[in-house]
Amino acid sequence: MRTIREEGVQALTLRAAGKRLGVSRTALYRHFTDKSALLAGVAREGFQRFRQDLLAEWRDAGGGLDGLARMGVAYVRFALSNPSHYRVMFGGFSDLAAKDPELEADADAAFAVLVDALESLQASGDIIQHDREQLAQYIWATVHGIAMLAIDGQLGPDPAVAEALVPFATERLRLGIVARDA
Amino acid sequence: MRTIREEGVQALTLRAAGKRLGVSRTALYRHFTDKSALLAGVAREGFQRFRQDLLAEWRDAGGGLDGLARMGVAYVRFALSNPSHYRVMFGGFSDLAAKDPELEADADAAFAVLVDALESLQASGDIIQHDREQLAQYIWATVHGIAMLAIDGQLGPDPAVAEALVPFATERLRLGIVARDA
DNA sequence: ACCTGAACACCGTTCAAGT
């Protein structure tokens, strides 16, 4: 985890990991079937922490449309604070999920935080009564897109650009899903 | 290009490329300074084709909010039709851009198609008079997010899920940016 | 100018062998 955070995924080799742990490169095969199983473990840990972060934000805000907006901010913050970890979680997800079936469950659990929030917002009549799954996918895609563009350097070298984009996006997003009868 | 399309980026090795071209692995160093310079070339070609696709869609639709929605559909279609190519274009963009400065120009040119479309929509009073750059980043992030989630297998194995998400997203998006005085 | 073959410093993975 430390190697990934400090030097990126491509720097995580079994040899280097073994050396850091003071153990032979091949010793890791006792604990993981291969390298992608190890990476799947890293991804799982990421989704679990992710879930906690989002849940905490929703609770602290006391739910509501404000809670949803704060979850969006927390989402992008998580990605920008842990870019390499985030890349392991999302890049080549299906390959890793094939190695470790529980990865998909952890990803689903993080996604469920968003779906549950939307259910609450629908119950209170704050947002449109539309298929929750698709609504969640749409919101997820938006914050994921911002996170990815920022991480990959497509928003330029200035992190302020990404930071300014998030509140704008959450406000536009709100206008697109808010209940229209008020 | 063929190797990337048929077998993915990770299958593109200089050795395999040399063999396919009937030439030594090291011969490629006469034409590219190293492997990432070659990948930067692949990414540049992608952005150029991307730009053409988006431009054609905008023109065929005769502009307007409908043209914008069709650009969104074309965007995701491009990504899903060329997943490996798309990954080269966006994954690790800054590393590749450092190797080939013209890559950034090609990416900007593709992005400019969106910015120009927004300018036209602002001139006609169809959408809000907001900073075009940020507006474009927001829209780009949304379609990019859908494309990435779909490519990475996070939307499940059924491509119909991603296809259904696009029109829903473009409609929500429209509601968030449409001029409000009508 | 363009290409080659050998060499170098890396990988992940396997496997017989040790404690």
Add this chain to the structure above:
DNA sequence: ACCTGAACACCGTTCAAGT
């Protein structure tokens, strides 16, 4: 059960040498 060292089949890259 857990680890080791040697070996195998790969990488990208460099470099002296050829035409």
